[in-house]
Amino acid sequence: MKTLLSFITLLTFSNLIFAQSDAKIFNKKLADSLNADQRGMKTYMLVILKTGPKDKEITDKEKRSELFKGHFSNMEAMEKAGKLKLAGPFATKNSLQYRGIFLLDVKTEDEAKTLLQNDPTIKNGIFECEILPWYGSAAIPMHLKYHKMISKE
Template identity: 30%
Template sequence: MKKLIILFVTALVVLSCKDEPKETNSDTTDVGTELIKTAKDSVISQSNEIIEQIKTVKQIKEELNAKGFKTFDYVDEKTQDTILMQQYFMAFLKTGPIRGQNEEETADLQKEHLAHLGKMYELGYADISGPFGDDGDIRGITIYNVPTLKMADSLANADPMVKAGRLEIEIHPWWAAKGFPLR
């Protein structure tokens, strides 16, 4: 957040410090001056819009808590930034008891499974999903961005692969910092 604000302030300073064109041709000078003014106004407008969109940790925490999410925050000793933690729910998709589907049924279930996960992502209920790269009992995970275990369990059990018994679900609460991307 700080880097974004610094970037826009820097761009604003650079544009505002530009010298006017030295040419004596008034048409060229007027066009150049107008372009610089338009660019400067655009940067100022975009900067103001971004600053208005940036919410404080307190505002985000209040919004999440109002929706029923569990949160806490702390101050990072190194950066002195306030870090907001939110509870998510990690669903482990494990090998289910019913694995006797034929190839065609399995392919159809896989399409429905992927459509379900895509829908969860589009609706904002799941933030990340994916299979594991080995052939172990735990086949994959989905991280649900919902306020309760009951809601995560309901969404996970609505998966066609789970309904068919090909997969089963094990869910655990999981804490992560808001706004930190995967690397």
Template identity: 45%
Template sequence: MLLRTFVIALCILGAAVFASAQNTASLTADEKPTYDETLAKRLGGNDNGMKNYVLVILKTGPKDASIKGTVRDEIFKGHMANISRLGDEGKLALAGPFGDNDRTYRGLYIFNVSTVAEALKLAETDPAIKAGIFIIEATPWFGSAALMGVGETHKRIMKTKP
């Protein structure tokens, strides 16, 4: 099950990398990006621009159906605030919900940490996980250090601020 989750997440991220590569394929030599050592170091990339993360899948938890109304609203307000806090601290590279699916998958976190234990400790600060709305699965993942730039880019393209 975790392997299938990993493959799905890898396919999603692979598609994004492929799309990015397609955008640079038609550039001339003068327009193609050049190695930026300062940026690579800031993002934590190795010589290949990669780094360690931990991929966390949020799944429907045992108390999801029983928590309703204003209690649920407050929990999700805290859930979103926690995501923002972790992103601002540089601990969360990427987060977002899944669409409807038959696997009880609700969302994805990619934590900027190198161990599952660190990721679980961070995930447990999420009010929705604490409340049992979500349960989680975690696995180490090795991906592009460029993910560490997603948060800043997102802030620049988000017209409506929460």
């Protein structure tokens, strides 16, 4: 009987310990700084870069290289302005001709278009864009500081 009582007591306390570790710890200051809603989420503009109509026409390697330097320069400018929160290419070719994505912290599609007009790969038709409102974690921008710590380039 003592063994059973000891086991039940141990089980009860272990449940209390695990329940406490699963408890939510809401940080209002952090949530407010990230413009999070009640769910810890917010709306971004998801930009899907697709192969553009002039991608195959621009075959000069030096010209393509310069256009892509401008593409990366524009991405850097959007990040420094606090607008680009996530970016990257698709890992493989796909039947949808999707090449990469940007996640922009702007309110409207027009704001996104304004930022993208400075990208020479878009201006020159290497890429074209689809822009969609996307609802995701307001904490997404926090990954940037860690990414810089693990990226050599």
